Amino acid sequence: xxxxxxxxxxxxxxxxxxxxxxxxxxxxxxxxxxxxxxxxxxxxxxxxxxxxxxxxxxxxxxxxxxxxxxxxxxxxxxxxxxxxxxxxxxxxxxxxxxxx
Numbered sequence: 001x002x003x004x005x006x007x008x009x010x011x012x013x014x015x016x017x018x019x020x021x022x023x024x025x026x027x028x029x030x031x032x033x034x035x036x037x038x039x040x041x042x043x044x045x046x047x048x049x050x051x052x053x054x055x056x057x058x059x060x061x062x063x064x065x066x067x068x069x070x071x072x073x074x075x076x077x078x079x080x081x082x083x084x085x086x087x088x089x090x091x092x093x094x095x096x097x098x099x100x
Contacts, residue, residue, distance in 0.1 A: 003050055003051045004052075004053070004071075004075070006047070006051070007047050007050070007051035007053055008051075008053075010047075012034065012036075012044050013047060013048055015033075015034075016030055016044060016048060016054075017048070017054070019033060020054060020065060020067045021067060023066075024064050024065060024066040025064070026062045026063065026064055027041065027042060027062070027063050027065065028062070030045070030065065051071075052068050052071045053067070053068055053072070054066065054067060054068055055067075055068045
């Protein structure tokens with residue numbers, strides 16, 4: 001989980017994920033969207049791959065990147081456990097109003 005949060009803790013990597021939500025892209029296409037060197041983008045893509053947030057497939061001389069929706073879904077489920085359900089939220093709200 002630490003590597004996942006480390007990967008998400010960078011604005012460039014989050015922007016790469018946003019780009020990939022619209023479809024698969026090559027490393028070159030991703031790099032063209034940023035004002036930084038291609039090796040820097042490759043480093044960001046490698047960290048996203050290590051966190052399993054993106055998958056990569058070699059297509060000839062290109063590497064095609066895509067979102068790993070399985071991991072994204074697992075993250076969402078994990079985060080949702082912290083959201084109280086409606087009944088619990090109402091009980092908590094009522095307790096807060098009573099104690100004030």
